[in-house]
Amino acid sequence: MQSDKPVAVRFTPEEKAELQELSQREDRTMSSMVRIIYLIGLAHFKASRGLK
Numbered sequence: 001m002q003s004d005k006p007v008a009v010r011f012t013p014e015e016k017a018e019l020q021e022l023s024q025r026e027d028r029t030m031s032s033m034v035r036i037i038y039l040i041g042l043a044h045f046k047a048s049r050g051l052k
Contacts, residue, residue, distance in 0.1 A: 009034060
């Protein structure tokens, strides 16, 4: 996936360690893992607020 401008996200050391572990388990880059988690979270966020 290409984007014209990246979005910086800050994590606590504990959050980053968990992200690294999940990424390794899934054999993905951390960026790819963050995107997947974002998309899942976005769907949940929208559903919980009755958004499309």
